[in-house]
Amino acid sequence: MPDFPAHASPAFPPISSPRPKHGDRTVSELNLDRNSKHDDHSHPPLISPAFTPPHTPFQDDKRQHTLPVEELERRPSNHLPELPIVHCEVRARIPTTTGQEMFLHLYHNNVDAKEHLAIVFGPHIRSKSLDAPRPGETERDRMIRGAYVGTLYPGRTSSRRVQEIQKEAGARPSAGYLSGLNGPTQHQPAPSVSDDGSEFDSIYPPSLGPPLVRIHSECYTGETVWSARCDCGEQLDEAARLMSLPIPTPVSTPGSEASDEHQLQHQIQANGKLPSCGGVIIYLRQEGRGIGLGEKLKAYNLQDLGHDTMEANLLLRHPGDARSYGLATAMLLDLGLGNPNPTPENPGLGIRLLTNNPEKVRAVEGRNREVRVVERVAMIPLAWQTGGKEGVQGKELDKYLGTKIEKFKHMFAPG
Numbered sequence: 001m002p003d004f005p006a007h008a009s010p011a012f013p014p015i016s017s018p019r020p021k022h023g024d025r026t027v028s029e030l031n032l033d034r035n036s037k038h039d040d041h042s043h044p045p046l047i048s049p050a051f052t053p054p055h056t057p058f059q060d061d062k063r064q065h066t067l068p069v070e071e072l073e074r075r076p077s078n079h080l081p082e083l084p085i086v087h088c089e090v091r092a093r094i095p096t097t098t099g100q101e102m103f104l105h106l107y108h109n110n111v112d113a114k115e116h117l118a119i120v121f122g123p124h125i126r127s128k129s130l131d132a133p134r135p136g137e138t139e140r141d142r143m144i145r146g147a148y149v150g151t152l153y154p155g156r157t158s159s160r161r162v163q164e165i166q167k168e169a170g171a172r173p174s175a176g177y178l179s180g181l182n183g184p185t186q187h188q189p190a191p192s193v194s195d196d197g198s199e200f201d202s203i204y205p206p207s208l209g210p211p212l213v214r215i216h217s218e219c220y221t222g223e224t225v226w227s228a229r230c231d232c233g234e235q236l237d238e239a240a241r242l243m244s245l246p247i248p249t250p251v252s253t254p255g256s257e258a259s260d261e262h263q264l265q266h267q268i269q270a271n272g273k274l275p276s277c278g279g280v281i282i283y284l285r286q287e288g289r290g291i292g293l294g295e296k297l298k299a300y301n302l303q304d305l306g307h308d309t310m311e312a313n314l315l316l317r318h319p320g321d322a323r324s325y326g327l328a329t330a331m332l333l334d335l336g337l338g339n340p341n342p343t344p345e346n347p348g349l350g351i352r353l354l355t356n357n358p359e360k361v362r363a364v365e366g367r368n369r370e371v372r373v374v375e376r377v378a379m380i381p382l383a384w385q386t387g388g389k390e391g392v393q394g395k396e397l398d399k400y401l402g403t404k405i406e407k408f409k410h411m412f413a414p415g
């Protein structure tokens with residue numbers, strides 16, 4: 001493994017050949033040697049390597065992805081006594097520089113005054129608190145705050161889905177009737193409506209498998225001013241890229257997947273391109289692992305004086321990591337991604353969490369396992385994946401990653 005930094009050895013076996021190229025990577029290609037063992041016996045692997053899919057994540061047997069959650073080391077002390085109350089105030093469509101769209105959801109809550117965000121990729125994830133009717137609001141109010149289904153366009157008059165309008169009209173209305181209600185202008189495409197009147201963004205197709213989720217902590221330096229002290233900006237970009245990957249061609253199996261395939265074909269026809277497999281980045285305003293930007297900058301000066309990132313926090317009288325994840329749990333539940341009461345008949349999908357931080361896996365599930373993490377997907381630095389051809393690099397980053405591994409016990413490989 002000549003391309004990996006020294007602190008990556010021996011925990012980081014080489015990535016299988018051929019070496020991944022930027023733009024070609026899939027989630028599954030992030031997997032390292034599945035036989036590798038984490039060398040710290042005091043921190044057993046949370047998830048067996050078998051839970052990271054070997055090939056296309058959506059085509060594997062889903063039982064293979066089931067996390068043996070009983071094996072998780074629970075740390076209830078890190079959970080908030082009760083889940084915060086969160087409320088999605090507004091969402092808006094954001095076209096991105098990659099050509100994919102995402103929906104930015106802005107949340108308020110009852111524990112801090114910050115505006116935490118959910119960055120939603122794909123059409124299938126919706127906020128319950130956003131969609132719920134609010135007293136006295138008009139259809140226009142609902143569209144302005146983003147509580148609409150389908151696509152906005154000049155002249156649209158209803159936030160509701162075509163199915164609901166049809167139901168209200170008592171029979172299947174004519175195309176002229178629908179265009180009077182929801183009709184696009186001549187410049188804008190109509191909402192994606194299938195033959196039976198349904199729209200795509202109303203359900204999460206089980207055939208897509210558990211959605212990909214990233215819980216990301218704000219990092220002004222890494223995400224905005226090009227800092228090479230950490231890998232935060234790269235991780236944010238990579239999470240978005242993975243969630244924008246096109247859905248693999250659906251497998252034709254009996255049951256729901258047949259209708260998913262029908263929907264997929266329809267969406268391809270409507271948009272002219274493959275929809276993304278989707279997912280959500282929960283973007284928490286936890287700058288500097290919760291200590292804030294000013295304190296993080298002091299910590300950087302201490303690091304330049306020779307201390308590592310954990311020591312610097314402690315010298316400033318902060319915990320090494322001052323974060324909690326109850327807000328993320330509550331936001332995931334609001335987005336319909338929790339599964340608090342699984343039954344054998346309805347085990348639920350759970351989520352696939354993109355992280356190297358074992359504490360996040362435990363914490364985001366919540367004290368009562370309101371959310372189920374069925375798989376942890378490791379985030380390998382791009383420089384390690386590409387032998388230094390891509391990604392953030394530098395001696396400060398090497399030290400940062402080394403401390404994450406040695407002191408914070410982050411796992412840069414599955415399991």
Ligand SMILES: Nc1nc2c(ncn2[C@@H]2O[C@H](COP(=O)(O)OP(=O)(O)OP(=O)(O)O)[C@@H](O)[C@H]2O)c(=O)[nH]1
Nearest residue numbers: 217218219230286287288289296299309355356357
């Ligand atoms: N206090 C402090 N915070 C830092 C430093 N470098 C980055 N951060 C913050 O650390 C947070 C990201 O945490 P990381 O430890 O990099 O990663 P993680 O979120 O725990 O784990 P992953 O899910 O694997 O990314 C962001 O809020 C950054 O602003 C530092 O040197 N000191």
